[in-house]
Amino acid sequence: MPKKSSLAPVAIASVSKKALKLAKPSRAEAEAAVRTLLSWAGDDPDREGLKATPSRVVRSYEEFFAGYDQDPEEILARTFEEVAGYDDMVVLRGIRFESYCEHHMVPIIGIAHIGYLPTNRVVGISKLARVLEIFSKRLQIQEKMTAQIANTIDQVLKPQGVAVVLEGEHQCMTTRGVHRPGVNMVTSQMLGVFRENEATRKEFLSIIGHRNAS
Numbered sequence: 001m002p003k004k005s006s007l008a009p010v011a012i013a014s015v016s017k018k019a020l021k022l023a024k025p026s027r028a029e030a031e032a033a034v035r036t037l038l039s040w041a042g043d044d045p046d047r048e049g050l051k052a053t054p055s056r057v058v059r060s061y062e063e064f065f066a067g068y069d070q071d072p073e074e075i076l077a078r079t080f081e082e083v084a085g086y087d088d089m090v091v092l093r094g095i096r097f098e099s100y101c102e103h104h105m106v107p108i109i110g111i112a113h114i115g116y117l118p119t120n121r122v123v124g125i126s127k128l129a130r131v132l133e134i135f136s137k138r139l140q141i142q143e144k145m146t147a148q149i150a151n152t153i154d155q156v157l158k159p160q161g162v163a164v165v166l167e168g169e170h171q172c173m174t175t176r177g178v179h180r181p182g183v184n185m186v187t188s189q190m191l192g193v194f195r196e197n198e199a200t201r202k203e204f205l206s207i208i209g210h211r212n213a214s
């Protein structure tokens with residue numbers, strides 16, 4: 001008869017979901033996991049060239065997934081109200097992003113266009129790029145990231161509308177699976193006047209040079 005596990009089921013059940021989420025493995029555990037993947041790929045993790053790879057990969061992950069430790073709402077909280085009567089749309093066009101597909105953990109590289117029509121508050125233009133960066137430095141699917149960026153700007157700035165268009169190349173499509181390089185996935189989320197008013201939406205699409213603008 002197998003030895004009974006010393007870890008009683010009741011102890012597992014009493015750990016809340018949140019606590020499980022917060023129980024981050026140690027760096028040593030993360031490096032050991034990379035070693036396992038190196039062996040599983042068919043290589044020898046002890047050979048010269050791979051010795052420092054687990055620690056390098058873990059350091060890379062700290063950069064790739066830096067967005068989990070940052071709060072995008074906080075970034076947008078500081079706004080400027082003196083806009084000298086400016087009441088037209090603000091558009092940040094062609095911002096490069098690097099994100100990671102949550103299904104395959106490989107990069108999604110692309111560009112983003114973010115616009116909003118202020119009510120009476122504007123935000124420093126670099127803050128919009130920071131919001132994009134925070135959401136992109138997490139495991140993502142492009143549709144979710146597009147909605148998260150638009151909804152966060154909408155909730156914090158309370159503008160008349162928000163428009164977000166992302167164009168991404170998914171390495172899970174280009175380097176594996178169907179192997180289709182050069183294909184961009186385009187997602188867009190239009191809120192407020194950008195959704196309700198066709199002229200406003202077309203103006204935004206024309207500013208970002210989108211072919212659906214005409």
Ligand SMILES: [Zn+2]
Binds near residue numbers: 101102103104105173
């Ligand atoms: Zn994928």
